[in-house]
Amino acid sequence: MLLKALSEVKVKVEIKPVVDNLVFRLHYRYTYIFFLAATLLTTLYDAIGDQIDCLTDVDSDSFNDVVNSYCFIMGTFTVDRLHGLQVGQQVPHPGVGPPEVQDSITYHTYYQWVPFVLFVQGVMFYVPHWLWKISEGGLFKHIIQDLSIRDYLGENLGKYFKKDERFRALAKYLKRTMNGHRTWAYKFFFCELLNLGVVVATLFFTDWFLGGEFLTYGTKVFAVAGLDPENRTDPMSYVFPRMAKCTFKSFGPSGTIQVRDMMCLIATNIINEKIYLFLWVWLVLLTALTSLWMVYRLLTILLPPFRKQLLKLRVDRSVWDLLEEVLRGASLSDWLLLYSLGKNMERSVFSEFIIFLHHELTLLPVPRDPKEKLKQQLLGDDFIHPEEPKEEERSQYVREYTF
Template sequence: MVFKAISSLKIKVELKPVVDNLVFRLHYRYTYIIFMTSCLLATLYDAIGDKIECITSVDSDSFSDVVNSYCFIMGTFTVDRLHGQKPGVNTAHPGVGPQQPGDELTYHTYYQWVPFVLFIQGVMFYVPHWLWKKSEGGLFRVIIQDLSISDYLGSNLQNYSGRKERFNALSTYITHHMNAHRSWAFKFFLCELLNLCVVVGTLFFTDWFLGGEFLTYGTSVFEVVKLDPENRTDPMSYVFPRMAKCTFKSFGPSGTIQIRDVMCLIATNIINEKIYLFLWVWIVLLTTVTSVWIVYRILTIVLPFFRIFLLKARANSAMSSEVSKVMRMASLSDWFLLYNLAKNMEKTVFSEFIQHLAEDLTPSTDTLPLKDIESKSIL
């Protein structure tokens, strides 16, 4: 009985009106969280051991600590010629083995910068949203006011007794501010374009950061998944080697320079390789989706009939003629405002409003001179 009584109560639920869209939220919400989580994971060295551990012939913990710190800061390297060869024959590990004069070396100095780069990239994905919120200043929320109600006294929105007053206020505002939101709309379009610039810039910057290997990193990994593990070259071991070489120079007991060619286990790369494989998939998908969305945005800007079609899809089919009347007097920025109003209203409520707005925008004959009314009736 208690639950039945509670379920019979009708509670007003007001949604926070928003102008942005799913693609926009993929950037400042989901991608931002992904990069910040990746930044945190890249610093969890304790979960896998020390960030780097080098094998030395000196039985001294302090000496080993110095070598570990030096190789982590200065970087390690692998021999390009030894990649793809079977470990245990000519190499101890992929890319790790005796080097010969003329061999090309790949130096790995990025891993100490990974958490910082991931953090900065995550912030960059949030910047367009921050710029939009600063420039928008809550204008849309003030305009729509309580018309964003999605559930009031049940599913019957006709019970929303205050909608007529809201319709009058909103219709009056729009009719008196036609084409006055151009700056507001184009700032949003600019932020959408900035989202595309950020994701494309992230793609190419990460490729540069990882030595030109990121653009093809994901496809290379997926291509070798089905191959025999004994006869394949793992792209992850090439971009993120778990074992690498490091040259450490020091003075011996007599003051002569001793050169030690040490082999180092880079434990942090065990996490980095997984992080960047996921980021590759996500960024490629996000770049594709954002590019398609920008094409859609360009179509809405240059094709008026496309804008009319989109607005009609947000209203009841019976309001098709009213939408056409409104759009004959509406600019691009007016359409953008109306379309976002439609997104934040129930379809029935927006249909009522668009009918109300069409009536307000239709010139009334009550204010025309008598001779003009007579001439119109003759025609």
């Protein structure tokens, strides 16, 4: 039955024209999903049993339920001094034992907030993408029309053979709106910077949430991974104790106050320790990648020659000269728009478009051959628009000049 059900699954792949990049998508697509999945895992108590289960000397289910609820809400504690002792001989569990007056005690109350914190953090990773979608308003999808790669997948090639009309319309639009997309570009750069701010804030907030243990959590776990389990202090048991102590006070039969010092099994920490180890690795890598990407973005903003070389990688070598003339009067926002077009178009198609854009910007018709282009430049304005070439002649020139 399972194989039959899997055979019916159809995967739909859709390549949408987008301005963002892989690093941007790592935030709003993958990291967002990871946090939501972690939120779901921390609420699956049926898979691990009760959230907390405390050992009492009272044979009463109602009393035990009260104790469990009390210790989960008010929190448990471990003794810091007892974490380095040998388990099974000096202490029953890491950090569990009778505290002395001078001992420092760590209280654990965060685990009841873990699902809420993970959910909010996951939403925060989606916020930059949401802001970009709201501010961009589908502008790029409208600009690129049907020239993206996805429109040439499949059997419908009619759009491809009619692309010259779209080339002319797009070239006219870019000429008319030259230097007019600054706000559009600045909003995108701000959202990229916001991604870095979100991941760094998540690291430090999680470190504060876990009592200052998260930033070094992964390195400590990997450092003891190869040691003997009987002679090591497990960092996961320190940050996410599976066994902890809880003090419960109640009235006895005669009205005196009875203090019960009991051990509690915190079953939810069995999942929490794995979740946060994975998140530590992912967030550290994501922070490094996002930081490197922001260095790259800074170079594209400050170095116009660098921008030019990046755009050359998107076109055929035969149109490099035309591309340099196009970029001569282009601003940073114009470059971002052209680069985004090149990223979403097939290489040869984008190279053809650069030819159309060059002649639109220079007010010259598409020449019939490269020699005629030189003749136009020598004769000057008197030769401009002598006769509009026919469509088949234009297409023949584009093919010869491009390839």
